Structure formats: C-alpha cells, structure tokens
Amino acid sequence: MALNTINPTETVSWNKLQLHYKELQKASMHEMFQSDTLRTEKFSLKWNDFLLDYSKNIINQETITLLLELANEVGLKNAIKDYFEGAIINQTENRAVLHTALRAKESAIIYVDGKNVVPEIYDVKNKIKAFTNEVTSGKRTGFTGKTFTDVVNIGIGGSDLGPAMAVEALQFYKNHLNVHFVSNVDGDHVNEIIKKLNPETTLFVIVSKTFTTQETLTNSETIRKWFLRSAKQEDVAKHFVAVSTNIAKVTEFGINPDNIFPMWDWVGGRFSLWSAVGLTISLAVGFENFDELLSGANEMDEHFKTVDFDQNVPVILALLSVWYNNFFGAESEALIPYTQYLQKLAPYLQQGTMESNGKSVGRDGKPVNYQTGTIIWGEPGTNSQHAFFQLIHQGTKLIPTDFIGYVKPLYGDKDHHDKLMSNFFAQTEALMQGKSKEQVQSEFDKQGLSADKAKFLLPYKVFTGNKPTNTILIQKLTPKTLGSLIALYEHKIFVQGIIWNIFSFDQWGVELGKQLANSILEEINTKEVKNHDSSTAFLLNHFLKNK
Ligand code: F6P
DSSP states (O other), rough: OOOOOOOOGSSSSHHHHHHHHHHHHOOOOHHHHHHHHHHHHHHHHTTTTTEOOOOOOSSOHHHHHHHHHHHHHHHHHHHHHHHHHOOOOBBBBBBOOOOOGSOOOTTTEEEEEEOHHHHHHHHHHHHHHHHHHHHHHHHHHHHSSSSOOOEEEEEOGGTTTTHHHHHHHHHOOOOSSSEEEOSSSSSSHHHHHHTOOGGEEEEEEEOOSSOHHHHHHHHHHHHHHHHTTSSOOOHHHHEEEEEOOOOHHHHHOOGGGEEEEEEOOSSSSSOOOOTGGHHHHHHHHHHHHHHHHHHHHHHHHHHHHHGGGGHHHHHHHHHHHHHHIIOOOOOEEEEEEGGGTTTHHHHHHIIIIHHHOOOOOOTTBBSSSSSOOOEEEEEOGGGGGTOOOOOHSSSSOOOEEEEEEEEOOOSOOOOHHHHHHHHHHHHHHHHHBBOOOOHHHHHHHHHHHHHHHHHHHHHHHHHHOOOOEEEEEEOOHHHHHHHHHHHHHHHHHHHHHTTTTTTTTOOGHHHHHHHHHHHHHHHHHTTOOSSSSHHHHHHHHHHHHHH
C-alpha cells in the first residue's frame, strides 16, 4: 500500500500548533521548571538501558498533546505498519524499505513480493559469521599462507559511513585486525592507506550496493593494481571479497562468486550497516558483537512499533524536532556525544538525516510550502565545548541539541569519567538556565569590580539561556546499546519524513552532480572544454592549463 499524502500544514493540529507557538515562543523554561516540580517526571522516558530527559525543551503538556495529534492526523500508525511489513513506501524507486528485517528474529516472517525474506537474511548472516570466524581465527590465509592482519573497507556513503562509525564506536570490543576505510576518489586518500599495508596480509572488502559507484570502482581498481604488483591474478580470490546487489558486475570485476555477500534492493545504502555491508564491523569486533548490535536495533524496532506514541522514544524526539524546525524556524540540530568513541556519529547521521529528508517535493508531487530536513552537525563533548559551544550559548541562532552520555565508562577510569559527565550535566543546565543580570552583578560585587567596569562587562556576561536540549543517558556503550541508539535515530528520520509528507528513502538529489562529473571528466580527458556557464568554463580552463 502507498503512503498517504497529507500536507501537514493543512491539518487541524498544525494550525493549533501555530497558535500554541505564539503563546509559547517567549516562555521561559526556567520558570516552567520552577512552577512545576513534576516537570522532569512528565517529560522523561525510561526504556531498557536508556533514559531520555526531554524536559529542557520549550514545551508544556499542550505542546506534546498537539504534536501527538499531528502524528495521528498524518497517519503515523499506519505508516509504521507499512514500513515494517514491507509495503512499497519508497515509491519513486518502487521498493520496500526493510532494513528492520535485517535485524529481525529468525522466527519472524517478512514478505517481499510474496516471499518470506527472513531465511535469505539468515543465510547471509551465517555466511558473515563463518567468514569472520575463518579470518579472525587465522584459518583463512592470504596468498603466501600468512594470516590476515589488516582489513580495508572500500566503499562510500552508506557503504562506508555506517561501518566506519560502528568500528570506531566499538573500538573497545575490537580484536587484533587493523581496519582501514578508503572512500574518497581523491587518490591521496587511497595512497595514504596503501602505504601502511602488506599485500600478503591484507583483506579487501569492496562494498557497493550498486557496484557502479565511481569512487568505489576507481579505488578498487587502484588497489587491485597495487596488489598485483606483488601477487598473481589467481591470488585476487583470496584477498578480495565484495558486498553488493549487483552480482553480475562483481563477477565481471573478477571476484570469486564464493566471496560475494549479497544484499537486497530493499535495503537503502544509508541504512545498510545491518546487512553484509556490516561485514567489516563483524571482522573488527567478531560476529557475536555484530549480532548484538543487530539485536539492540531489533529491541528498538519493537519499542518503536508497539509502544504508544507518548511513551515512544523515537516518536517523541522526532516530534520535538518538528516543533523547532517548523514552528521556531530552527535550521539545524547539534548532536553531542560525551564519548570519543562516537566521534563519527554526527557524520553518519548527516547522511541518514539529510539524504533522507533533504527533499522539497511532497508525496503529492507538489513543492512543499514548509521546511523539511534539518541540518545535523556535531562533535563529541568536551572537545566541542572548546570549539563551537559559544555560538550555541550566546549566538543568535536557536540550535536544539541532543546530548548523549553514558553512566559507565569502558575502562572504568572514575576520575576522567566524573569530569566528563560533570561537563555533560553542566552544559544542559547552563543552556537552559542561562545567567541573569542579577547573578552576573552579584559575581562582580564579590570580585569587587568597579562600577564602570561592571557596567561595561555586564551585557557580555549575561546568558539568556532557554536553549533546548534532549539528554539521552545510556548505561554503557556496548554493541547492543549502540544498535538501539542508531535504530532510534533511524526511526526519528522516518517519523519526520511521514510528517513532512516526503519520500525519505530515495536520493535523486545526488544524481545531477554525478552525471555532470562524468561529462566533465570526458572534457578533462580530451582537453576540450564544451558548453558551460562562464564561471565553470573559466575554472576548467585554468585547471587544464596548469595541471
Ligand atoms: O550518495 C548517494 C549514494 O547512492 C548513497 O545513498 C549510497 O550510500 C552511496 O551513494 C554509495 O552507493 P553504493 O553502495 O551503491 O556504492
């Protein structure tokens, strides 16, 4: 069944939210906290090892009621059902969207074109398991009989960001294999990686859903040529494996059919780390940990699918984001994990969020008349505090921010962790409370500052506060909680796409640049600059003349 098409701005709840925004836009969170001692109890949720405190938002009970009404009015419940049951919700590509099936239990039954796909998914999972065990145990060796020491993931976009983010996040659980990622078509990237490698002991995992991506094919070719300087053609079979839906193209590239890990067109690239695209994750942390990642995601899926919207973590986060994006006019959201392990979470979710919801045509084929996809950015705390927090605290823009932190550190270093977490709590408190003129003045008085100096400095030292944050406090960073966290954000993206009445699972916007790059490459090769705007022609001529 196709998703319904409802312009959200034409719903009753949207209009009520607009009026409600007028009442609340100047509301002070500080005052709301003071007048309601139960505020945090009302606006927080506990789920498994997760605690979500969303009380530091510019909301009251009516805001949540109206946002929930909006979710109901746009038909979110049915949309979730369609999503999980494999309906063709990626209508512009005529595909189901079933990354959730990849982490389903073996007993689940999920149909695509009348066929239960769960057995195939488990066949591939078993293949990943067997391959991982052979490599990590040393049973599988390279062309000179040496065991593998290094793994190189060659892919880009969803075929790189997910595995790279998860391998970084799960570094604590890693085995002896050194893992590298080559993504950019920039030759300097691949050459920097190659120089660290020994062809005898390196395994290459080529990941490309389509197996037509210029960057991945170019890097794979370059690496194969480099490999063949030390090895023979038949050795390629021992060192190169591929993950793809395009079996014919992979075979044409020369990969042994036994070394192909299939995936399916109903898995979107940016949601594919749960499929064989996660092979590098499995190699890095072992299959059991990879499976735990999947089971954490599956638990979040169950929560999202079954729990009432007012208790539903992804739904609440999505609605809050709509509140700021569409009523307060906030353009971006920051994501600040208080763990260095999650340093690649923001770039990963940039693709997830912005490739999915960066759309301006509605599901009715008409241009939308409201804002859609938010801009996502962020860096781990506390580093980010010393980089861009000034703007969040005292700049002119409203930047709703998610703070993600862990109760327990992985190495058990209490001193460091307590310092880290005191910053974590302090920031959300400071962003909400701010610092009043009176507080600043009383500090000046204590310091004995002259009246003139105090008058001059006072406006700069006042913080208005009232900056919204969500706090996601998780017990510990494990493969399982990581899986749940990623799935949480995936579902947030889904809910927003439904509300904004857009197709979240295609990405036509990246095609135009790809097409133009191909024709410009032709011109660079032939040194013949064709019809371009004067700026592009000028730049191309300069490049050709000076290269
Ligand atoms: O950037 C566009 C895109 O199609 C992404 O959606 C995808 O993750 C990436 O390119 C890589 O594609 P492939 O896995 O087919 O090489």
